Amino acid sequence: MSDVPAPLELAPAEGAGQSLGSIALARLKRNKAAVTSLIILAFVAVVCFAGPWVYPHRYDEIFGSYVGVPPSLTPYPEEETLEEVMTGAVERGRVTLSEFEVTGSSYSAVLTDDEPIDERLTRYLDRPDEFDGATVASTADDGRTMTITGSVNRQYFPMGTDKNGRDLFARIMIGGQISLVVGLLATFVALVIGVVYGAASGYIGGKVDNVMMRLVEILYSLPFMFFVIMLVVFFGRHFALIFAAIGAIQWLEMARIVRGQTLSLKRREFVEAANAMGLSTWAIIRRHVIPNTIGPVVVFVTVLVPQVILLESFLSFLGLGVQEPLTSWGTLIAEGSANMQASPWLLIFPSVFFVVTLFALNFVGDGLRDALDPKDR
């Protein structure tokens, strides 16, 4: 075209242009706290989800011999306790332990009795968690003396065990799975419902808004516990119920926040411009309203995740959430706090995981909010 007025103002340099997303990413990368937190979150997630595959103890495995043992980096059983345990095991078989010796990870024991000893006695020796693979090495005195060899079963409990003798670390990992999944999934449910509902209510406005918001208020005024108990009564106790119950409550607040944002957004001129262009209501909500609510929504999400994790633990504590032997961080912390004085590690380790995760989530949320603000350059 020849009759074009010359572009007097210099256009920005050519090229693909920096999308807000790429700028946000670059800005997020500059935020050291957020990056560190992301790494920590990834680490916690890997530990919780991949850990159980490589860790030798299952979360519901009970070690009767190690009930409530404190955390230790050296293996159980401790050498000096072995003889006592062996004596106890042998006495249960009504024989006498005359000699007991541990060399490395194997032991040999010499048993004596007035009558010949039944070989099935080895079964008694394998019963404690400390010993394994008892075999009769030799017999003497017509079977009245028996030498038994076997291996000492060494177990590591880096975070100790609980009151039922279950490995705390294995339980923390499985609890982390539950807590993270519940936290993220329930938040996601709340996010989707809340954003769509809030944006629609705020944008359409008028009577529709009135009805939609009154509904939110009615649900809000319903006592949460009553609601959960109702759900349990009707649908029975199920894991998915936790998502449903928490998601159904948490979206209310999200909807309110998004509605507030939408009310101010809908007076912005670009929304009016879209209207003048003839876009349908749903297209305006989808293309112009929802993307611009992202800042506050992201921040709210990072607050919501820990809130949901706490709610889940509350439900589990009341017996409405996850059931033993399954567990979650909230449940573990509740148990730990009950045994705080006798075995403080039961409280400390789950709390450390929980707190670190929450801190990291908050830092990531802060970082995301700053990074996603299009005005802040």
Place this chain on the structure above:
Amino acid sequence: MTDTVLDIRGLHVRFQTPSGDVHAVKGVDIAVGRGETVAIVGESGSGKSQTMMAVMGLLAANGRATGSARYGDRELIGLPLREINRVRGSELTMIFQEPMTSLDPLYTVGRQIAEPLMHHAGLSARQARERAVELLRLVQIPEPERRVDSYPYELSGGQRQRVMIAMALSCNPKLLIADEPTTALDVTIQAQILELLADLKARTGLSIAFITHDLGIVRRFADRVYVMRTGEVVEEGRVAEIFATPKHPYTRMLLEAEPTGRKEPPPIDAPVLLEGRDVNVTFKLGGGFLAGAPIEIKAVNGVSLALHAGQTIGIVGESGSGKSTLGRALLRLNHGVGQIRFENHDISTADRAGMRKHRRQLQLVFQDPFGSLSPRMTAGQIVTEGLLVHEPQLSAADRDRRAVEALREVGLDPASRNRYPHEFSGGQRQRIAIARAMILKPKVVVLDEPTSALDRSVQKQIVDLLRHLQEKHGLAYLFISHDLAVVRALSDHIMVMKNGKVVEEGPTDAIFDAPREAYTRQLMAAALGGKVAA
């Protein structure tokens, strides 16, 4: 000039940002004499406000000022906060652009004026109140004894700016720094405020440093002028000299940036495109269940107009006169009542779906190029959005091609279509907004103050662009503005609105040369008074 009140020498202001230092003010020398009015003129981003902010010690946290600014025999740059507080607010005072937000809504006007008095002059509460009443009288607020107890929301914009001036004057300052004090006000109010400042200057021997982008104000009001561009003073001198013989090309450009030229009238037999008959728009305030009947405000009251193909109707009026509301009512974007016809269709009762097929012919360009573009979409997406609705059969490649065409037509580099609005300047954004309307090949475009948020030189470019597009496509414009110079350059026909009613209408020249109504004359005098006086 006798002695100097404020002497700025070699002032630099730098801002530390994550992407490196921004050198906003680069070695500026400005002197303000006793009893003198000095105007600092420049476009947005020229560093004129930051210079004065640095003097007042009001720079943002990441700003750093070096150089010298002497007030009397005191060096202001680098003064500790406690020291600078002794000077600012009492001897050096400042008023800002936005009178709506610079008063604290929680306190009465009287208390806000009294505060610096009690702090700096050590007056008792009662003395301060008396002085506040006196000051309100000085700035010509009616019934000062009653007004002293009112809250900011009870005052109009002009009155609030008067209160701000009263606050600034409370401690008998030697220098008043006024940062665009009239930009947010209507022209008639603007004229009153300027008159007040001139009067106060004459009475109290005040010096005024006046920051503005409006050369009309400078000519009418200032003794000397500094022209700033990109952080440097490019020219200074007495107002008469600068206006008569500008030396620097930038100054000349600024002076010539006043929109000029007239529009060729459309052919007489041009068909009527858009017609509104007895259009009313009523807003309901309050009311509802239990709250009683709502208060009704008639924003547009029985307005009729007929827009012909190729014609431009200018609608002028102060804020609140209903001109924007009328524009939207004609496009059926609000709840207007009255008969509206587009071509041969009666669209006064068409619903959302019914309007959709006409929407592409009826486009709208907004005042604020920062608010009218969605910050999360690229320029290309913004421009082609209308095509998604009106030509859904187009492929992505076709749309991209149309975007390139449209951007080129409005004088933007099409290579920048993948960029986001925040990467463009105000003028470029307005071009994007125009491209968004033009890509649909409309017949009628409502331009709602499309140039008011832009610098003068950019305004001129946009006016040229709009005129060019109109000639090329035979568009009909409904041009809404309070800026009479721009309206004059673009319109065939002018409607003057006040309180929702048309007080006067007629051909552009007739209105400008021989306005009949007092209100129109008042508007003209306020807006173009400078030129008449010069």
